[in-house]
Amino acid sequence: MVENNIHPIFDRMQSRSDKERQLGQRGATIWFTGLSGSGKSTIAIALEERLSREGILCRILDGDNIRTGINRGLGFSEEDRRENIRRIAEVCKLFTDTGIVTLAAFVSPTNELRELAREIIGDEDFIEVYVSTPLEECERRDVKGLYAKARRGEIRDFTGITSPFEVPVKPTLTIDTTNRDIESCVDEVYNVIIEKIRLTK
């Protein structure tokens, strides 16, 4: 492989805009923040279903595919929580850079953590959706039984119970899912994001 045999076109990776053109969409990260049980993953899943029906390629990242994978071994110290979000954001960035609509659903309870994510992903690619369902409703649902455990003192530093959740300062969108059906929640997010991910030809 003599160097001057390498045609210039082979000299660089396909760029993000090459991939966006190929996919016919723009990459972005939609970052869902909110209490456990607020509806982050439920909205992300329904949004993915809707976007994929329109031919838009998405990738959901949530605790299920991150905690046992890239973030295996991280604990709940402040340092580890930060590293947890840092790695998630770096993965979001790689997917966004591939032109994919990345749906990240993580409690991410502090402004500092969310700003870290925004900084890594880049302001113009970071859409922050605050799922603001109040604690009482999240605890009433208690889908995973975590609130009950936290109340019994079996979970340390559980956000909303023994650890604070800071309301986002200026989210792109705020949604309280109490007494709303999923379709109307998804409509709301869809309407905000669709112009950002549609590729103007």
Added chain:
Amino acid sequence: MVENNIHPIFDRMQSRSDKERQLGQRGATIWFTGLSGSGKSTIAIALEERLSREGILCRILDGDNIRTGINRGLGFSEEDRRENIRRIAEVCKLFTDTGIVTLAAFVSPTNELRELAREIIGDEDFIEVYVSTPLEECERRDVKGLYAKARRGEIRDFTGITSPFEVPVKPTLTIDTTNRDIESCVDEVYNVIIEKIRLTK
């Protein structure tokens, strides 16, 4: 968001095969291993160009986009090298699971490291390409000036000079790029992988 309002179709993320159908391709990881300067990234870049011309979506992962991102802060201890490959493999797995052809170009000098990657990514999705260009040729090219530095003792544990490279036990393909043009190298990889990533309708 009353639970029984959630239609079953919203209950789960889109599966890998949903995404593969959407993209019209199968996900896989092509793992290029070999000495620094052997031609791993060059082949990956040219292969990506070729595949993308056929409408196949790829993602290259290499030192440039990994070391300063998800693997920032890792050093060169044995533990850190293992963690480096572990995280890369977890990212490959996420991309492969999204239906994307993932091209990973990393020295990954030992069988243990490559087996770790294979284990995480999954045997059927892991295509190992050993770029076997000999040390003499890699050192002659010395594109980044790293061999000269290593010979001067300015880099500790440089693979091929002060640290061993273990020849892969049973790679899917072995390519020596010495005196070959890039097109013929890419053809060879292409012919091996295309049947694995083509979606049979």
